[in-house]
Amino acid sequence: MKEKLIKLMNKFSRSMTGIVMFLAIMGTVIALATIMKLEFMPEPIVAFGGLISSMMDAMLNNLSLIFCVGLTTTMAKNKKVDAALVATISYLMFLAVNNAWLTSQGMLAEPGEMGLFGTGQAIVLGFQVSDMGVFLGMILGCITAFVFNKFANVEFSDMFKIYGGSRLAFAVMIPVVLVLGVGVTYIWPTVNDGIAATTEFMKDAGPGGVFAYAFGNRFLIPTGLHHMLWMPFCFTGFGGVTEIAGNVYSGAANIFYAEMANPGAITAIHESVRFATFGFAKAFGVLGAFLAFIKTAKPERRKQVISMLLPSVFVAMVAGITEPFDFMFLFASPLLWLVHGLLTGLFEMLLWLLGSRTYMIYGLLDMVICNLPLPIELTKIHIFFIVGIIAVIVWFFVFQFMIKKMDLKTPGRELVLATGANEGQIGNSDWDADIQVFVQAVGGVDNIESIENCFTRLRIDVKDVSKVDEKIIEQTQAKGSVVKGNNVQIIIGMKVQEVCEAFKASVNWEE
Known part of the structure; x- marks a missing residue:
């Protein structure tokens, strides 16, 4: 059970990593657009900067939808285009049913001087719904991916063929979204209180909380679980919630991006920056x-x-x-x-x-x-x-x-210059031979369940971990390897995407 949980957490963090890389580009573009809008800039540059800001604001204000589609797509084992479509429809259905239930039960909050801020509700794509922030995208994305993987490959006979495959997954999501959309109107306020309490605890911990967060974020890197620490604080309400220029933002990174895009609307950097x-x-x-x-x-x-x-x-x-x-x-x-x-x-x-x-x-x-x-x-x-x-x-x-x-055997003090890297291979850019070693190291093609990558690691789920031979990975250019449960992580570096695609091609892997 423990290994299965760790495997699921690793899969979630890997999927989140790919989405966060897009957010890094968004942050950089927001910064450049803000610079273009400075007073001393020529008017055409300012106008162009405003257009770019509007584009990025659309992304920043709809991260929940992006997380939902992104998580579903990356976690889907196959038919990823269909998975993205089911995720988008499911998200829209959730907004509709949640709003309809709040309306029918007289539970819609009345806007105050600061709009809906602090009421537990928010406007999302024109719907007034329970304010779940990016948690909605994360939860719904994971549920949709699970349902899609379970039902998207189920086929019926010719007469009912239209109801099989991806359409069946969509059909199953209809009652799931209905229950979720209604259920969160009662459950989420309590969850929100828990998130607020956690945020207050970290705030009250002061410098000690900053130390614990920073230490854990660095120390957990070998396990790959550090993503499970920093991502919630950077992109969800765990990192803090605030209102900037009429919009509500949650998470240290999201709040800072909003401050960066609206420098005239702030007098101080929000305290959530301690998590970023x-x-x-x-x-x-x-x-x-x-x-x-x-x-x-x-x-x-x-x-x-x-x-x-x-x-x-x-x-x-x-x-x-x-x-x-x-x-x-x-x-x-x-x-x-x-x-x-x-x-x-x-x-x-x-x-x-x-x-x-x-x-x-x-x-x-x-x-x-x-x-x-x-x-x-x-x-x-x-x-x-x-x-x-x-x-x-x-x-x-x-x-x-x-x-x-x-007398630690750090680089330059041992017989081999570095764990997992032979001297003769430093600087070698040809990974073809190494990929064949990787296949052998994980017990052959028949022992592979899934192939993915994160920032720097090739991640391979295997059926039988006893067939894994980490020792032979040391003969390659890889920087090292880590085995967690049935997940083999091979540390590649910045070329990991290229190596992952080449690895899939070498074993004729189809998703």
Whole structure:
């Protein structure tokens, strides 16, 4: 039961990851559009920036629908186009039945001075419904995917053929949505109270809450479960709820994007930003660790260490993808990884205490672009960089001390330069041979249940985990591997999408 639950959580987080990558682009475009609308810009540029802002606002204000369709599509095993259609229809049906029930029972809230904010209801695509925020998209997306996978491949005889397959899945969703749409009118207010209580608890925990959140977010990376921590706080009511320029936003990232698009409507950065600074360690912590690895490497191998680590350090600092770098030392010393997490918690707590309100969940590029439209007196970005420089120094000396004192076999101090990467293969861009090794490592084609990828990992569900041979993965360019239940995770790096598609092609995989 435990393994099955972990598997479901991993599947959910993988599906969410793909959607969040689109939101990163949205945030960058909102920032650029806001800059285009500054007073000193020529009028045509301002007008064009307004058009772009309107486009992005449509996405930001309808994240629930995007999550519903995105989750259903990514979690559907096949017929993904049909799955997207069923998800869209189900979402619209939910809005209609929820509004109809609230209306018939006299439960519609009356707008106040701030509209429906604080009433537990909201206007979504023209319907006044129970305010579930993006939770509606997440819950309905998961339910639709489950139903679709269960019924979309059931076929009937010729006379009733039209009612089989994807149409059957749609038919099953009708009563499901009916029950859900009515049920949440009674259940969701209690759930909302629980979410509000959790938010208040984290707020009351103050600096300690920031430390715990930041530490967990970093320390859980090897398990892949860190997504289950930061995503709710960044994109749902767990991170906070506020009203900006007449619209209600929930989640640290969503709130910041709205503030960025409406800088004239705010006088301070919302406190939820404390859940959206975990990119700090991706830049400054990684740089300090990198310098420590160079310093402690054997003199004759320092150039090799630099050439091996520099690409992953660059990706971590600029784009915020740290896993290729993390797995260079995680297995060499779990204790060093623990300290890495503790330092992350300590410095993010320090940022909060010193008044920094700078947004950064990815890398430096995204951070600079997203914070640029907002006044420095609000973001306190100078504090962020000052603390960042101090962090590089602290990480460097702490890592250097531990490596030397405990004789840790970090890059440049062991027989093989890095876990899962042979010296002769550094820089080799041909993955064809490695893919054949991966197939062998997971027990062959017949042992594969599903093939997916996240930011940096190739994720393969297998039927019999006893047939998995992690050792031979070390012969490839992969940075390492992790086995959780029946899920084999092979750490690839930024080329994971390319490798995943090539892997599917090599085994003739059809979804």
